[in-house]
Amino acid sequence: xxxxxxxxxxxxxxxxxxxxxxxxxxxxSGELLGLFGPNGAGKTTLFxxxxxxxxxxxxxxxxxxxxxxxxxxFRRARAGIGRTFQxxxxxxxxxxxxxxxxxxxxxxxxxxxxxxxxxxxDAVGLLPKAEDAAGSLTLGMLKRLEVARALxxxxxxxxxxxxxxxxxxSETSDLLGFIQGLxxxxxxxxxDHNVRQxxxxxxxxxxxxxxxxxxxxxxxxxxxxxxxxxxxxGESAA
Amino acid sequence: xxxxxxxxxxxxxxxxxxxxxxxAAMAALPWLGVTSYVRTLVYYGAYFLALGQAWNLMSGLTxxxxxxxxxxxxxxxxxxxxxxxxxxxxxISLLIAAIAAGLASLIIGVTSLRLKGTxxxxxxxxxxxxxxxxxxxxPFAGGxxxxxxxxxxxxxxxxxxxxxxxxxxxxxxxVFRRSRTGLRVLAMRDDEAAAxxxxxxxxxxxxxxxxASAAIAGLTGAVHGxxxxxxxxxEVFSIxxxxxxxxxxxxxxxxxxxxxxxxxxxxxxxxxxLQVLAPxxxxxxxxxxxxxxxxxMRDGIAPALGRLFRLKDRRGxxxxxxxxxx
Numbered sequence: 001x002x003x004x005x006x007x008x009x010x011x012x013x014x015x016x017x018x019x020x021x022x023x024x025x026x027x028x029s030g031e032l033l034g035l036f037g038p039n040g041a042g043k044t045t046l047f048x049x050x051x052x053x054x055x056x057x058x059x060x061x062x063x064x065x066x067x068x069x070x071x072x073x074f075r076r077a078r079a080g081i082g083r084t085f086q087x088x089x090x091x092x093x094x095x096x097x098x099x100x101x102x103x104x105x106x107x108x109x110x111x112x113x114x115x116x117x118x119x120x121x122d123a124v125g126l127l128p129k130a131e132d133a134a135g136s137l138t139l140g141m142l143k144r145l146e147v148a149r150a151l152x153x154x155x156x157x158x159x160x161x162x163x164x165x166x167x168x169x170s171e172t173s174d175l176l177g178f179i180q181g182l183x184x185x186x187x188x189x190x191x192d193h194n195v196r197q198x199x200x201x202x203x204x205x206x207x208x209x210x211x212x213x214x215x216x217x218x219x220x221x222x223x224x225x226x227x228x229x230x231x232x233x234g235e236s237a238a
Numbered sequence: 239x240x241x242x243x244x245x246x247x248x249x250x251x252x253x254x255x256x257x258x259x260x261x262a263a264m265a266a267l268p269w270l271g272v273t274s275y276v277r278t279l280v281y282y283g284a285y286f287l288a289l290g291q292a293w294n295l296m297s298g299l300t301x302x303x304x305x306x307x308x309x310x311x312x313x314x315x316x317x318x319x320x321x322x323x324x325x326x327x328x329x330i331s332l333l334i335a336a337i338a339a340g341l342a343s344l345i346i347g348v349t350s351l352r353l354k355g356t357x358x359x360x361x362x363x364x365x366x367x368x369x370x371x372x373x374x375x376x377p378f379a380g381g382x383x384x385x386x387x388x389x390x391x392x393x394x395x396x397x398x399x400x401x402x403x404x405x406x407x408x409x410x411x412x413v414f415r416r417s418r419t420g421l422r423v424l425a426m427r428d429d430e431a432a433a434x435x436x437x438x439x440x441x442x443x444x445x446x447x448x449x450a451s452a453a454i455a456g457l458t459g460a461v462h463g464x465x466x467x468x469x470x471x472x473e474v475f476s477i478x479x480x481x482x483x484x485x486x487x488x489x490x491x492x493x494x495x496x497x498x499x500x501x502x503x504x505x506x507x508x509x510x511x512l513q514v515l516a517p518x519x520x521x522x523x524x525x526x527x528x529x530x531x532x533x534x535m536r537d538g539i540a541p542a543l544g545r546l547f548r549l550k551d552r553r554g555x556x557x558x559x560x561x562x563x564x
Contacts, residue, residue: 051435077437089432091425102425103436106418113418149436 003065004029004157004187005050010059012045012211019045020056021211027157032180032188034205036195036222042211043191044086044161050189051083051159052076064156078105082150082186083159088142092135096126099134099145103152117152124148124178140171144178151185158186164197176201195228246416253412253495261405268394281397281465283506284404288458289479290486290498291407296451297484298492299415300444301427306346306362308479309369310339310452311459315469316379318460319387328391332399332460339456340449342369347452351444354430358444362480370475384470387463396465403461407454412495423447427493455483478521485524489531491538500539 005027012020020042027033037043049056052073061069068076077083091099100117121127124144129137137145143163150158160179164172180201182188192198199205199219207215207228215225222228264284267277293307314335321331342365350361374382414420423443426433430440463469486505491497505524512520535542 053431073431073434074437074439077435083435085432085435089429091428091432093424093428094421098421099425101418102421102433102438105437106422153436 006062007050008060010046010049010056010061012049013057019211023213025206027187027189029187030183031203032183032190032201034198034202035189035191036193036205037208038193041208043208047159047161047191051081077153080156081159082153082155084146084150084161084163086161086165088146090134090142090145094134095131096134096137096145097121097130100148100152103149105153120148120151139166143167143175155186158182158188160188160190162192164192172197195222199223250413250416254409257405257409257412261401265398265401268397277397279506279510281400283502284400285458285462286482286486286505287498287502288400288404288407289455289483290501291411292451292454292458293483294411294487294492294498295454296448298487299423299427300447302358302444303484304362305359305480306365307455307483308477309366309475310342310455311479312474313339313342313369314456314459315463315474316373318463319385319469323388332457335460336453336457340453343448343452347445347448351448352441366475366477366480370471373471373475382471384468387467390467391464396461399461403458408495408499415495481521485528488538489528491540494540497538497540
């Protein structure tokens with residue numbers, strides 16, 4: 001397996017707050033990495049540094065061996081990082097289809113791009129809603145639209161920021177199945193605060209607390225880790 | 239999707255044909271025996287439409303509000319008069335005017351459009367005042383006394399040119415808005431961070447649009463410079479023109495091609511009536527109209543009419559105002 005993402009000793013400070021403390025990780029092609037931790041653990045800050053929303057205070061980020069540490073978000077998107085947002089951010093003035101079409105890199109011709117947007121919407125189950133206003137979708141559909149928009153970039157790396165937050169049990173189950181299927185298209189980092197819910201679909205996982213990594217390894221390793229069990233799963237979880 | 243594509247093409251085609259037909263008809267007025275009063279009304283309608291579309295191309299599509307379009311038009315007016323007085327041909331002079339306004343826009347665009355929020359709006363207000371101060375100090379621009387165009391051109395020339403600029407700007411907004419790039423600009427207007435996450439270089443897009451929009455404003459001002467012949471800095475760089483440039487699309491519907499057309503017609507109509515009834519209050523009353531439109535029609539008259547007709551089509555009857563606003 002080849003390396004898609006490498007983060008080396010990344011730190012992020014916001015004034016006096018040290019939000020991310022020396023995190024290093026590597027992600028291989030076709031791998032689904034879970035990034036877990038409670039609110040304020042620094043996972044979204046790390047996620048946003050990888051996506052390019054802000055640069056790390058120190059450290060290095062490489063995408064497929066290319067140093068992207070100082071590159072802005074739009075360049076990282078063009079380089080192959082697709083992302084979703086914790087709070088859905090659809091382009092509300094556009095239709096569902098236009099949301100996806102806007103994300104397809106220009107160049108292959110409008111006709112082909114519209115056909116591709118249609119395929120992507122079909123893949124995420126939103127084709128019947130293609131002509132609806134994006135703002136009219138339910139939360140579960142909005143989460144799918146965000147994934148569809150990210151997939152339109154043909155990403156090497158897909159960053160999913162709390163895609164399960166606010167979903168019903170059946171929506172959660174559907175979306176987790178769908179996310180697992182996406183591994184064929186891209187490597188994935190799945191951020192969530194609920195380890196129990198998401199660990200089942202991950203190949204590996206990292207658990208953060210207070211800006212630092214406190215556990216990493218296979219799902220079984222994470223489940224057995226006493227610190228993680230105590231903090232996030234509860235002693236009764238096996 | 240194919241249906242949508244077909245609908246888009248039909249709208250662009252019919253819209254373009256309507257714009258071209260109206261432009262041709264309005265441009266032919268000087269030879270159709272209409273009174274000079276009607277010609278002047280049409281000229282001013284085209285002037286405010288062109289300026290409104292210039293503003294619309296930047297502020298209507300991106301949401302970044304400019305107060306500099308009056309000043310940019312003024313730069314165009316001064317540039318064309320100086321160029322024509324230096325015996326340059328008309329086409330070259332108009333080109334210089336558009337480029338001068340485009341370059342002026344870069345001064346504030348490159349710095350303030352990297353930032354979000356109101357920085358750009360304040361920077362445009364600063365440009366408006368700065369240009370007035372500068373022009374009043376420049377001896378070759380005539381100082382506070384202004385400058386006069388030495389050659390007198392036939393009145394039909396600025397009339398035809400202004401109609402062409404207004405028609406061209408409207409056509410540009412119509413086609414651009416429905417293009418792939420236009421779609422990405424509308425996405426950026428909705429959410430800049432999300433637009434960056436799909437690979438849109440928001441700063442570059444805003445700078446290019448502001449520059450293009452400034453060039454159209456400069457061209458509009460240049461044609462009006464040829465029409466007016468005498469330029470006085472306090473009038474040319476008055477903030478009034480910048481307010482009209484944004485009021486016209488906001489009343490009609492910012493971000494649409496039709497909005498500024500409706501806005502220009504309403505503004506010119508109001509101006510004519512108010513010049514008789516309340517000569518010093520016309521901008522105040524335009525402000526009140528703008529407030530009423532924002533209060534009751536949210537995004538302008540054209541989108542409100544669009545919603546009204548869609549509901550009417552669906553139900554076969556006119557909906558209540560509350561439904562239209564919902």
